[in-house]
Amino acid sequence: MREDPYRAFMPYPDAAAPSAPAGALQGLSFAVKDVIDVAGYPTGCGNPVKLAASGVRTKTAPVVQALLDAGARFAGKTQTDEFAYSILGRNIHFGSPVNPAAPGRISGGSSSGSAVAVAARQVDFALGTDTAGSLRAPASYCGVFGIRPTWGRVDNAGVEPLSPSYDTVGWFARSAETLAAVGDVLLGDDPTPLPGAARFLVDRACFGLARPEAAAALEVALRRVELRLGCFDIAAAAPNLDNLCWALRHMQSWEAWEAHKTFIERHAPVMNASLAERFASGKDVTETLLAESRALAARFRNHLADLLGEGTVLVLPTMPSPPPFLAEAEASMEDFRNRTLRLMCPSSLSGFPQVTIPVHDGETGPLGLSLLGPAGSDRSLIQLAARVAEAARERIA
Amino acid sequence: MREDPYRAFMPYPDAAAPSAPAGALQGLSFAVKDVIDVAGYPTGCGNPVKLAASGVRTKTAPVVQALLDAGARFAGKTQTDEFAYSILGRNIHFGSPVNPAAPGRISGGSSSGSAVAVAARQVDFALGTDTAGSLRAPASYCGVFGIRPTWGRVDNAGVEPLSPSYDTVGWFARSAETLAAVGDVLLGDDPTPLPGAARFLVDRACFGLARPEAAAALEVALRRVELRLGCFDIAAAAPNLDNLCWALRHMQSWEAWEAHKTFIERHAPVMNASLAERFASGKDVTETLLAESRALAARFRNHLADLLGEGTVLVLPTMPSPPPFLAEAEASMEDFRNRTLRLMCPSSLSGFPQVTIPVHDGETGPLGLSLLGPAGSDRSLIQLAARVAEAARERIA
Known part of the structure; x- marks a missing residue:
């Protein structure tokens, strides 16, 4: 069994998960969040009773099979918050993964182990899931790239559901190149690629949710990007975030x-x-409340579709702050959750793809800058994220 | 999957555990504590990380195989305290089993699920293990028969060790007859059977550890037994219990x-x-302390062997009280543990067999009266226990 100082992996005995001898992902290793089936392993979902009842799965989820068929090497299953229903990265049963980018602070979750395994260089990329931030939160907190694809674009078969209308399978990588290589395999052609010169729309409502030190660090990154990639428009794409x-x-x-x-x-x-x-x-959610919520989400989706068209990208902070200590997050849980969930709303409610880019100035701790594109623009959004990431890293002379 | 209102079982998917079409145990169903291997199942040991690392076992422990070969039907694996290292019957990960004989109170452990499954009539008998009370405590608390056999007499292969010098595999049943039937299969002939007229030696030091209401109820049972099975001698077999x-x-x-x-x-x-x-x-246990402890245990074993010879049976309370509420036990944990462990010392340190007989007067709650016999007297001790149980039940006219 591997050494696992960051407690990223579930300690399952290794089973055979053969990958093709050649392919676009040859030479890359990957991990899979333990809510996604891999034949020969249980699917524990971060809860011991779920694990006990799981049994060993006999079918591999299509999303994993596609990676194996492309030559990537499966390295193990990773920890998750229970039922994938938390963004803290805490697990009271299996022990919480350690954030390699900010030891002592939470890793974010629920795709905690996948983000940690990538950040700790244990694998080249890792699959996670994202319903309302479960991939974006740990990507931001652990300082890695991550994509929540357009809802419905990656096959959810063999993936434990949380909230099917919002569930997506996404992935983490340390580089935009690897993020893109995985996208090439899993996404096929973009139905609606971004044009070469995308327009950036900075969402002030979302930036307003960032804590001051996070906002300041992200502003520096934004200014660098603006200098190189052109002018930003400013808007409040989601004015009714509450x-x-x-x-x-x-x-x-x-x-x-x-x-x-x-x-x-x-x-x-x-x-x-x-x-x-x-x-x-x-x-306790009544039918009326559910219907109203769905109607609001539908109106928002239409509004965002109009705003972005096929060539505009929304820019927003991935998380409101660098990773807190667990006690900090717990002490102000309702504020923490609401602030974070507001940032998750644009992509979760619209189903539009979001790529998070690690921004780390060495002082504030890991942060993420996110690009949210129109439905079906995923692969070109990753390409744009690569350029943004490069621009954000370059110091202004 | 079975209904399991008492949470006795681990919710593993059923695997095939074929039993012989005929045999001495045909018609009887049994459960197995989840520290004992059954092919097709993990061995979770009550801890989620142990469960994850276990994998599905491919070999069935010989003690289980012997039961299957005798025609008994395997019904599932049962809950245990973590690592079988507690006598409370509490599990923070999988949820604590409910005591069918005293709902709301602890079931005792670590063989909690096995005792509960028998008490709840979900199976006819069940395997547990006992190192320092893990079978005797839940038998007493759940109001069923149980035997901790002579150390070394039942094969420990395929059983997760706790403290190998004291680990034993034993079993629970609702009747002395079933307890005996299982013993017939697992024990073979007694090397040193008790004589027809065994002498009873009531251990006052051990009775002194019982809480007053428990002592009073057990005295009533003792008096009934004495009336029918002859005079009791009184001694303090283990005067240095501390x-x-x-x-x-x-x-x-x-x-x-x-x-x-x-x-x-x-x-x-x-x-x-x-x-x-x-x-x-x-x-923190030093070599000196360990050597002194071993020497003390060896002296005690010799003392007890002399005292019992081949025809004397020590009579003692199984537990100091009926099952407490969890909060009660936790509030006075050190006292609870010391009082209980003292009662476990005679059998655990000598390796001599102990059978616990349920005594329940309807007022105090479940209690156990124990018979401890010389090494190798297990099957005749069960026979004697059957007579004692019958005598203890009969009201004095």
Whole structure:
């Protein structure tokens, strides 16, 4: 078994997961969040009772099979917050992964182990999932690239559902090049690629959610990008983030309860207290509230589609701050969650793709700058992110 | 998957565990504590990281195979306290089993699920293990028969070790007849059977450890037995229980740390805080302390062998009280543990067999009266226990 000082991996015994002898991803190793099936392994979902009931899976999820068929080498399954339903990166049963980019601080989650394994250079890339930030949060906190693709573009078969209307499979990498190489394999051609000269729209409402030190560091990066990639427009693409956030919470918790109630009522699995509350809150979402939330989300999606057209990219902070200590996040949990979830709303509610770029000035700690593009622009969005990342790194002479 | 209102079972998917079409145990179903290997299942040991690292076992432990070969039907694997190293019957990861004989109170452990499954009539008998009370405690608390056999008499292969010098595999049943039927299969002939007219020696030191209400209820049972089965002698077979108890604690914690340190140092599994302390205390046991403890245990074993000869049976309370509430036990943990462990010393330190008989007067809650016989007297001890149980039940006219 591998050495795993960051506790990124589940300690399952190795099973055979043969990859093709050649292919576009040959030479690259990858890890898979433990909510995605790999034949020969259980799918534990971060909860011991789920793990016990899982049994060893006999089918590999198509998204993993595609990577194996492209020659990538499977290196193991990674830790997740219980039921993939938290963005902290904490696990009370299996132990929380250690953030290699900010030891002592949370790694973010729920795709905690995948982000950590990439940040710690244990693998070249890793699959995660993102419903309302589960990939974006740990990417930002661990200082790596990550993509939440257009909803529905990557096959969710063999992936444990949380809230199916928002669930996506995405991936982490240390470089935009590797992020792109995986996208080449998993995404096919972009139905609506961005034009060569994309227009940037900086979302002031979203930047307003960043903590001052984070906002300052991201502004420096933005100014560097602007100097090289052209003028930014400024807007508030999502002016009603409070309502959107509540809509997302209602819909997510309702769908999460629907997805898991049979298991939870049958097994009463031990889970952390705040997760139990979130599941319970799903029971209280009325049909009226659900319908209103869905209508609000639909209006927002149309609004964002109009705003972005096929050539505009929204720029926003991935997370409101560098990774906090667990006690800090817990001490102000409601504020932490609301601030974070507001930033997750644009992509989660629209289904549009979001790429997060690591920004680390060495003082504030890991941050992420995000680009959100129109539906179906994923691969060209990664290409643009590569240019933005390069520009953001270059000091202004 | 079965209904499991008492949370006795691990929710593993069923695997094939074929039993012989005929045999001495045909028609009886049994469960197996999840520290004993059954092919097709993991061996989780009550800890999620152990479960993850276990993989599916490919060999069935000989003790289980012997039951299958005798025609008994395997019904599933049962819950255990983490690493089988607690007598509370609590599991912070998988949820604690419910005591069917005293709902709301602890079931006792670590063979919690096996005792509960038998008490709840989910199976006819069940395998557990006992190092320093892990079978006797839940048998007493759940109101069922149980035997901790002579150390070394039942094969420990395929059983997760805790403290190998004291580890035994035993079993629970609702009747002495079933307890005996299993013994017929697992034990072979007694090397040193008890004579037809065994002498009873009531251990006053051990009865002195019982709480007043427990002592009173057990005295009633004793008087009934005495009336029918002849005169009791009274002695203090283990007058130095304080020292013996500390010797057992030192040796057990030293061996437990030896058995598990590689795994614990590698994986740092999350475990309940008091268990972590017990493991850590094993590191502090010096060679001198260990040697002194072993010498004391050896002297005690010789003393007990002399006292019992081949025809005397020690009578003692199995546990000091009916099952407490978890909070009660935790509030006075050191007292609870010391009082209990003293009662476990005679069998654990000597390796002599102990059978516990359920005594329940309907008022005090479940209690156990124990018979401890000389080494190798197991099957005749069960026969004697059957007579004692019958006598203890009969009201004095």
